[in-house]
Structure formats: C-alpha cells, structure tokens
Amino acid sequence: MKLPAFVCRVLFCVFGLLPACGWAQATLSGTVRDSLTQQPLPFASVFLANTTLGATTNEQGQFQLKNVPAGSYDLVASFVGYRLAKVAVTVGTAPQQVALRLAPETSQLAEVIVRGRRHANRPEDYQRFIELFLGRTSFSRQCRIRNPRAVVVDYDAKANELTASAADYVEVENQALGYRLKYYGLRFVANFGQQLVTFYGQPVFEELVPRNANQRQRWAANRATAYRGSLTHFLCSVYFDKVAAQGFLAQKIRVIPNPPFARADSLRRQLLRLRQHSPLSSAEQDSLDRWARVYPSLQLLYTAPRPIDSLRRVAPDGKVYLHFTDYLQITYSREPPDPLYPGPPRLPGGPPGPPPKQQVSRLLLTGREAELQPNGQLLSPLAVLVENYWGFEKMGEFLPLNYAPLSPIP
Numbered sequence: 017m018k019l020p021a022f023v024c025r026v027l028f029c030v031f032g033l034l035p036a037c038g039w040a041q042a043t044l045s046g047t048v049r050d051s052l053t054q055q056p057l058p059f060a061s062v063f064l065a066n067t068t069l070g071a072t073t074n075e076q077g078q079f080q081l082k083n084v085p086a087g088s089y090d091l092v093a094s095f096v097g098y099r100l101a102k103v104a105v106t107v108g109t110a111p112q113q114v115a116l117r118l119a120p121e122t123s124q125l126a127e128v129i130v131r132g133r134r135h136a137n138r139p140e141d142y143q144r145f146i147e148l149f150l151g152r153t154s155f156s157r158q159c160r161i162r163n164p165r166a167v168v169v170d171y172d173a174k175a176n177e178l179t180a181s182a183a184d185y186v187e188v189e190n191q192a193l194g195y196r197l198k199y200y201g202l203r204f205v206a207n208f209g210q211q212l213v214t215f216y217g218q219p220v221f222e223e224l225v226p227r228n229a230n231q232r233q234r235w236a237a238n239r240a241t242a243y244r245g246s247l248t249h250f251l252c253s254v255y256f257d258k259v260a261a262q263g264f265l266a267q268k269i270r271v272i273p274n275p276p277f278a279r280a281d282s283l284r285r286q287l288l289r290l291r292q293h294s295p296l297s298s299a300e301q302d303s304l305d306r307w308a309r310v311y312p313s314l315q316l317l318y319t320a321p322r323p324i325d326s327l328r329r330v331a332p333d334g335k336v337y338l339h340f341t342d343y344l345q346i347t348y349s350r351e352p353p354d355p356l357y358p359g360p361p362r363l364p365g366g367p368p369g370p371p372p373k374q375q376v377s378r379l380l381l382t383g384r385e386a387e388l389q390p391n392g393q394l395l396s397p398l399a400v401l402v403e404n405y406w407g408f409e410k411m412g413e414f415l416p417l418n419y420a421p422l423s424p425i426p
C-alpha cells in the first residue's frame with residue numbers, strides 16, 4: 017500500500033524537542049539504585065530526554081549533570097537488565113538532588129523482547145514507517161536508522177493503521193545536523209483514515225564528531241535553518257511577545273460545516289453502490305467525481321494578524337498559556353520552504369498549485385489551552401496538532417532542548 021497523497025497531521029506528543037530560549041542554568045545530581053535491594057547501580061546511563069546532556073554513574077551509583085538550562089525535562093536512567101526509569105524535573109537556578117530507582121526486568125518482559133527481535137517486518141511496512149518517522153525533507157534524506165532490526169512494524173488493514181515500537185531504543189544518525197539519537201521507548205502510530213501521525217518516547221542526543229572545520233560549519237548552519245520558522249521558534253516568540261518581530265504572521269482560520277456536503281455525500285454513496293453491480297456511464301462518473309470534491313467543511317481565513325492576547329493568556333502568577341480558538345495559520349516569511357516540500361494538499365483531481373514561497377503551517381489546540389515554558393517547551397506535549405509545513409518536518413529537523421540559537425529570544 018502506497019503512502020496517501022495527503023499531508024498527515026502530526027500530534028506533538030514527542031516534539032518536546034524544543035531548544036532553549038533563556039539563559040538560566042543549574043546542576044542536577046543524584047543516585048541510581050536497584051528498586052528492590054536499594055543497592056547502587058554503577059555505570060548506569062542517566063540523561064535528560066530530548067537533550068545532549070547525559071552522564072554515567074560512578075561506582076557508588078552517583079551522577080551529576082552541570083549547566084542544565086532552565087525548563088521542564090524527563091530525567092531518564094537506563095541499565096542493562098532493568099526497566100527504564102523516568103522522573104519529571106523542573107530546573108531553575110538552584111541545584112537539585114534526584115533519586116532514581118530501576119526495577120529489574122521480569123522473565124515475562126524478557127520473553128516479549130526476544131519475540132520482538134525475531135519479528136520480521138514486511139519491507140513495504142518498514143518503508144512507510146521510515147518515510148513517516150524520519151520524514152521526506154532534505155535533512156531527513158541524510159538520516160538513517162542504524163539498528164533497523166530493533167524496530168517492530170505492523171500494519172492493521174482493518175483499522176488502516178501502521179504501528180511501530182522498539183523494546184530498547186532506535187538509533188538514528190542525522191548527518192544533516194550532526195547528531196546521533198538513541199530513541200528509547202518508541203511508540204509510533206500512523207492512522208491513515210484519520211490522517212494522523214503520533215509518536216513519542218525519550219530520545220537522547222549525542223554530538224557527532226565533525227571530520228573537519230567545513231563540516232562543523234555546515235552542521236551549525238543546518239541547525240540554525242532547522243530552528244528558524246519551527247514550532248519551537250514560534251512558541252518562544254509567543255511566550256516573549258515577539259511574534260511579528262521574529263518574522264511570523266498568525267492568522268485565524270474558522271472551520272464551518274459545508275451545507276451541500278450531506279446531499280452530495282448521499283448521492284455519491286448511491287453511485288458507489290451502483291458501481292458494484294454495473295459500470296457507470298460517463299455522465300454518472302462525472303457526477304461521482306464532482307460530488308467527491310464537495311468537502312464536509314469550509315475554511316475561512318481571517319487575513320488580519322492576530323494580536324498577542326488572542327494567542328496567549330498570562331495568568332496572575334506569571335504563567336503563560338497558549339490560548340486561542342479555531343485553527344491558527346502560521347506563516348514564516350524569512351526563509352523559503354524546503355525544496356522537497358510538495359505544498360498543502362490540493363483538491364482531488366485538481367491541478368497542482370504553484371510551488372510554495374513561504375513556510376505556512378496550521379496549529380490546533382487539543383484542549384482549551386496549553387502551558388508554555390520559558391524555553392519554548394509545552395508543559396503537556398500532547399497539547400497541539402500541526403498540519404502542512406510543520407507536519408512535513410520530522411526527524412530530520414529535530415533539535416535538542418539545549419540547542420542555543422545564534423539569536424536567542426528575547
């Protein structure tokens with residue numbers, strides 16, 4: 017089955033990969049122990065998910081992470097023969113002590129892991145996963161999964177849904193940005209009926225070693241390109257009231273029901289039933305094509321830029337919330353789209369539009385509002401849906417939380 021022509025919506029339950037906008041830093045330290053015996057675990061891996069910040073425990077099970085930018089993180093510990101441990105931490109300016117307890121893997125879990133590793137993926141299913149997980153951007157083409165046998169991919173034809181997971185981690189090497197990611201606990205779902213892609217986990221970034229000064233400069237330039245115009249960049253702009261100053265235009269899109277759709281859909285279904293028994297005439301086929309182009313809803317674009325108080329809410333305690341109604345259309349004008357971006361979906365059977373000249377995305381809240389952190393991170397990573405250009409960008413543009421843009425906000 018080929019990938020559908022639509023541009024999938026993406027639920028950002030993993031895209032907490034948000035570079036820091038502020039400068040405050042602190043130190044995290046603590047211990048990693050066996051949850052049953054309370055014995056320290058020497059040489060365990062400890063890292064802040066979605067960052068390049070990690071450490072290995074000493075013989076007493078102790079670790080220390082210095083110069084951690086302020087913000088909210090998942091602190092993760094990994095040790096062979098134990099389940100992954102995760103603790104949510106909020107970093108300010110004061111040092112923190114954190115205790116991590118790892119539970120030994122049960123024999124039942126070990127059996128599941130062994131079966132998963134013996135699972136043989138169908139090549140067409142794995143290729144669909146690669147395109148939706150890594151993406152199809154210019155940077156994504158320079159990404160590869162170094163341990164493909166660790167990924168278990170399944171397609172459910174009845175649900176029209178593709179899923180992927182890994183018992184340990186998926187290792188992704190990004191030669192465009194100069195990072196290697198170990199993506200722990202991957203859970204990936206692509207529902208083609210709902211046109212929705214979701215994936216989440218706890219990735220840790222490792223800096224690749226450049227071969228020479230030219231490669232170091234290329235990686236730095238590509239990272240800046242990935243950051244500019246991104247969802248992260250926009251959220252930082254909203255938090256600090258710098259939307260227009262950073263090159264963004266936010267406009268409201270209202271979605272309303274299309275009155276002719278119910279009748280057109282009923283007539284279309286009747287013709288589809290007739291086609292099961294006998295071929296349609298040319299006139300009937302024309303009608304079927306015309307009714308298929310009647311959409312269930314209409315989208316009205318309000319051309320006036322949205323004021324900042326229609327994008328966010330600042331609470332009395334100083335917390336900032338992403339807060340808006342309907343959809344937002346976000347246009348970034350200071351950088352052209354990726355050359356491989358096909359543009360937004362067009363009407364079925366309609367001619368292709370001209371190549372897009374700007375990065376145009378759509379944003380939808382999954383709830384009433386979403387709390388923003390000073391570093392541009394959403395407190396709840398399940399809080400937004402993105403479409404169009406941001407939905408096109410995937411793993412090829414992922415940056416760690418502690419990435420510092422050359423021109424930070426504010």
